[in-house]
Amino acid sequence: MSMIAAFYGGKSILITGATGFLGKVLMEKLFRTSPNLKVIYILVRPKAGQTLQQRVFQILNSKLFEKVKEVCPNVHEKIRPICADLNQNDFGISKEDMQELLSCTNIIFHCAATVRFDDPLRHAVQLNVTATQQLLQMASEMPRLEAFIHISTAYSNCNLKHIDEVIYPCPVEPKKIIDSLEWLDDAIVDEITPKLIGDRPNTYTYTKALGEMVVHQEGRNLNIAIIRPSIVGATWQEPFPGWVDNLNGPSGMIIAAGKGFLRSLRATPMAVADLIPVDTVVNLTLAAGWYTAVHRPKSTLIYHCTSGNLNPCNWLKMGLYVLATFEKVPFEKAFRRPNADFTTNILSNQYWNAVSHLAPAIIYDFYLRLTGRKPRMTKLMNRLLRTISMLEYFINRSWEWSTANTEMLMSELSPEDQRVFNFDVRQLNWLEYIENYVLGVKKYLLKEDMAGIPKAKQHLKRLRNIHYLFNTALFLIIWRLLIARSQMARNIWLFIVSFCYKFLSYFRASSTLKV
Numbered sequence: 001m002s003m004i005a006a007f008y009g010g011k012s013i014l015i016t017g018a019t020g021f022l023g024k025v026l027m028e029k030l031f032r033t034s035p036n037l038k039v040i041y042i043l044v045r046p047k048a049g050q051t052l053q054q055r056v057f058q059i060l061n062s063k064l065f066e067k068v069k070e071v072c073p074n075v076h077e078k079i080r081p082i083c084a085d086l087n088q089n090d091f092g093i094s095k096e097d098m099q100e101l102l103s104c105t106n107i108i109f110h111c112a113a114t115v116r117f118d119d120p121l122r123h124a125v126q127l128n129v130t131a132t133q134q135l136l137q138m139a140s141e142m143p144r145l146e147a148f149i150h151i152s153t154a155y156s157n158c159n160l161k162h163i164d165e166v167i168y169p170c171p172v173e174p175k176k177i178i179d180s181l182e183w184l185d186d187a188i189v190d191e192i193t194p195k196l197i198g199d200r201p202n203t204y205t206y207t208k209a210l211g212e213m214v215v216h217q218e219g220r221n222l223n224i225a226i227i228r229p230s231i232v233g234a235t236w237q238e239p240f241p242g243w244v245d246n247l248n249g250p251s252g253m254i255i256a257a258g259k260g261f262l263r264s265l266r267a268t269p270m271a272v273a274d275l276i277p278v279d280t281v282v283n284l285t286l287a288a289g290w291y292t293a294v295h296r297p298k299s300t301l302i303y304h305c306t307s308g309n310l311n312p313c314n315w316l317k318m319g320l321y322v323l324a325t326f327e328k329v330p331f332e333k334a335f336r337r338p339n340a341d342f343t344t345n346i347l348s349n350q351y352w353n354a355v356s357h358l359a360p361a362i363i364y365d366f367y368l369r370l371t372g373r374k375p376r377m378t379k380l381m382n383r384l385l386r387t388i389s390m391l392e393y394f395i396n397r398s399w400e401w402s403t404a405n406t407e408m409l410m411s412e413l414s415p416e417d418q419r420v421f422n423f424d425v426r427q428l429n430w431l432e433y434i435e436n437y438v439l440g441v442k443k444y445l446l447k448e449d450m451a452g453i454p455k456a457k458q459h460l461k462r463l464r465n466i467h468y469l470f471n472t473a474l475f476l477i478i479w480r481l482l483i484a485r486s487q488m489a490r491n492i493w494l495f496i497v498s499f500c501y502k503f504l505s506y507f508r509a510s511s512t513l514k515v
């Protein structure tokens with residue numbers, strides 16, 4: 001019997017960010033392994049014209065939850081959506097709901113965050129720092145609370161090369177930032193943002209670091225653990241391999257490469273590609289929840305949920321695995337044949353951006369205009385280039401994350417728990433994982449049917465022929481122009497023609513002799 005699964009039985013659990021990528025997998029695993037848990041409260045905001053109930057209904061009826069419905073048929077009764085916007089005071093939670101949360105909650109998993117790299121500082125602080133502070137305040141009023149698990153990121157200290165499982169001091173106290181944002185206007189905030197974030201690449205990593213500091217300072221009387229995952233990718237094993245539902249991290253890039261938009265990337269091939277499957281993060285998170293509540297460590301433990309030091313893979317390998325998978329399972333209606341490459345040089349990157357990204361987009365838009373359609377490719381390509389520019393920081397560096405706490409936690413688990421809540425990335429086979437990842441992107445993100453693979457392969461063949469035809473035509477045009485303008489080009493041309501003529505004559509003569 002799994003001790004961790006048994007621990008969550010009968011518990012009232014509060015999850016923020018349950019509608020997000022990580023939150024959904026966390027909920028799924030909890031219901032599947034501890035179907036006798038009491039209730040999961042989820043803080044949800046109405047969104048995109050959907051009510052809370054509609055959002056929950058959509059999640060529970062998705063493929064991700066198919067297995068859950070078998071083991072926990074009354075899952076609908078055990079999930080209690082609470083209308084909440086983390087950007088508001090008291091999260092805009094009604095008095096009755098708040099009362100219930102405060103009196104019943106046993107465990108909190110705080111997953112909600114803005115993960116956008118380009119969020120204005122004010123918004124990122126509001127969600128990643130102030131909301132965390134408010135949740136800690138709520139937690140301190142919960143008499144039955146056994147553990148508070150805060151999800152951070154391994155990149156919260158990405159300004160360092162070697163990162164230990166400790167909280168690093170922030171140059172400016174989070175409280176001071178929160179206070180000053182109250183009276184500074186947006187223009188000034190934008191102006192001081194680069195100075196505040198310093199050597200971090202964006203407001204996301206900066207505010208996640210501030211969030212950790214707030215947890216450290218204001219959660220002293222609580223039983224807290226912090227999980228720091230690196231780049232979270234599709235599921236490795238559970239509930240099935242390859243599940244993914246958003247474009248963050250590598251998923252968007254896999255689509256861009258598979259559809260033939262992304263042809264070149266400024267990345268350091270040998271830098272560590274620190275991907276971590278989302279189910280691995282969830283297993284570690286649940287194990288940490290159990291350990292924190294049962295063993296009550298004296299200080300806040302931080303767990304690095306990374307792959308680099310236990311089972312490293314680099315971007316070159318990952319890129320090759322991705323491309324190799326496209327051969328077997330190509331995406332439908334590709335713009336060009338998938339054939340991306342890495343470059344480390346800024347100039348050559350700019351060259352490839354112009355030649356391989358922008359030029360084909362401009363030519364295609366010209367064709368769309370000619371055929372009376374609305375041009376869209378150049379806009380899309382510029383958007384892709386902007387996204388890539390924001391990811392570049394992470395694909396041109398390697399970090400070393402120590403994993404002593406994570407390894408300690410692994411050793412504390414019973415053999416059964418090591419199996420059910422496996423977070424040992426040494427067992428991960430990267431090729432197999434990437435193949436399933438690409439397949440998952442095709443099935444669950446692009447919603448493409450496997451039956452369409454032969455047609456997609458045919459389309460790629462057609463694109464290859466167009467590519468050859470286009471290159472030959474381009475060569476001939478350039479050559480024709482050169483011959484018209486340069487005596488030397490004409491001489492070379494005459495030499496090649498006469499050489500070919502002589503070669504063919506010799507070949508014809510020798511084959512006649514044989515007869």
Ligand SMILES: CCCCCCCCCCCCCCCCCCCC(=O)SCCNC(=O)CCNC(=O)[C@H](O)C(C)(C)COP(=O)(O)OP(=O)(O)OC[C@H]1O[C@@H](n2cnc3c(N)ncnc32)[C@H](O)[C@@H]1OP(=O)(O)O
Nearest residue numbers: 115116117153247248249250252253257319340341387394
């Ligand atoms: C040689 C072979 C190559 C083969 C590929 C190999 C894979 C290489 C992968 C390399 C990836 C490296 C990833 C590193 C990530 C480091 C992560 C650090 C860990 C964390 O803790 S952060 C969590 C992850 N967070 C993110 O990834 C957020 C990134 N996204 C953003 O910040 C914003 O979305 C962005 C990029 C600033 C764009 O903003 P904006 O222009 O306002 O656009 P929208 O968000 O509204 O979206 C517009 C449009 O683009 C689509 N979209 C969104 N995100 C992505 C994405 N990451 N990739 C591709 N497309 C994306 C979005 O769906 C919209 O589409 P529409 O059709 O709806 O318009």
Ligand SMILES: NC(=O)C1=CN([C@@H]2O[C@H](COP(=O)(O)OP(=O)(O)OC[C@H]3O[C@@H](n4cnc5c(N)ncnc54)[C@H](OP(=O)(O)O)[C@@H]3O)[C@@H](O)[C@H]2O)C=CC1
Nearest residue numbers: 017018019020021022085086087111112113153229231232
């Ligand atoms: N994905 C990754 O690569 C990594 C993620 N992490 C961390 O993991 C955690 C989860 O990330 P992930 O699941 O990928 O992110 P998602 O963007 O998928 O999910 C974010 C969640 O936060 C919720 N949320 C955002 N704003 C509000 C708000 N104002 N009120 C209520 N809820 C809100 C979202 O709700 P809604 O659906 O309504 O938008 C959503 O449920 C984050 O803390 C992130 O920093 C760490 C490392 C890497």
